[in-house]
Amino acid sequence: MIGKVGTGKSFRGVLHYLFEGRRQESKELQMQELEKKQVEVIAYNQCFGTRLELVREMIEVAKLNPDQSKPVFHFSLSFAHRDAGKLGLQDKIDMVEKLAEKFDFKDHQYVVVAHKDTNHEHMHVVANRIGFDGKTASDSNSYKHMAEFARKVEMEYKLERVLSPNKFLKPEQRVAQSQRVDNRKETLKKHLQTAIKQSTNVQQVKKYIEQRGYEVELGRGIAFTDAQHVRFKGSQLGYALMDIEKKLKQEQLLQRQQEQNTLAQLLRQQQEDLKKQQEREKEQEQVHRYSQGIGR
Known part of the structure; x- marks a missing residue:
């Protein structure tokens, strides 16, 4: 509560x-x-x-x-x-x-x-x-x-x-709570990493995180609240709104680069396959001519 x-x-x-x-x-x-x-x-x-x-x-x-x-x-x-x-x-x-x-x-x-x-x-x-x-x-x-x-x-x-604010807790409670908060942060950060890899814009990231049980506040910035009402600003996680947008662009560039690399590799493979096919056909042609010459 x-x-x-x-x-x-x-x-x-x-x-x-x-x-x-x-x-x-x-x-x-x-x-x-x-x-x-x-x-x-x-x-x-x-x-x-x-x-x-x-x-x-x-x-x-x-x-x-x-x-x-x-x-x-x-x-x-x-x-x-x-x-x-x-x-x-x-x-x-x-x-x-x-x-x-x-x-x-x-x-x-x-x-x-x-x-x-x-x-x-x-x-x-x-x-x-x-x-x-x-x-x-x-x-x-x-x-x-x-x-x-x-x-x-x-x-x-x-x-x-x-979780109560740290300033209202005893020192030993603060340590235990900090560990719980760190665990929550790491879990949320993993969700964000996956969301960014699977998304092309911030709205898709928001939808992915909400499907994991979080509330997402999206405006000039971004914040996340988990099922236990623990709230984190994006900046506390290293995922401020500007960071997410930057990572999305980087991910898209990386995906395009990977697609280009895959396409280039595919073209090289096709060229190699074609060259091998041509060499096989040339060998077959030489064998054919040699057999024709013996036959005469």
């Missing part, structure tokens, strides 16, 4: 994104975006209503601490492909309650929204850092706390294990 945490200023902005998706140029496109996200609210705590009602309620409580410029907690929990269907509704609600306990907002307002717009089952939690007593839930060491929470939940619910 991958857990992310952030703080923000606007309940309106984050709730609009979760309920409506990214802002589109027209109403029709906005409806398509909404249908794609397949929004489902699975839990409310200390608040209730439509998106606009939730915004108003949370803003009113946030006013209890006007000095806090970032009253929004936004969490996302994303599960691996293999974990699809493992968790029931109550499991997810229980998980969020444990999250609220970990980050000290269990008595605050929060809403839990599930999305089905990606290949990974995932859900979002928007919480008010400001409680009804005006106190603010701390965001100190939030990334470390989220990594700890994710690893604990994976064990408790028998979910796919994901």
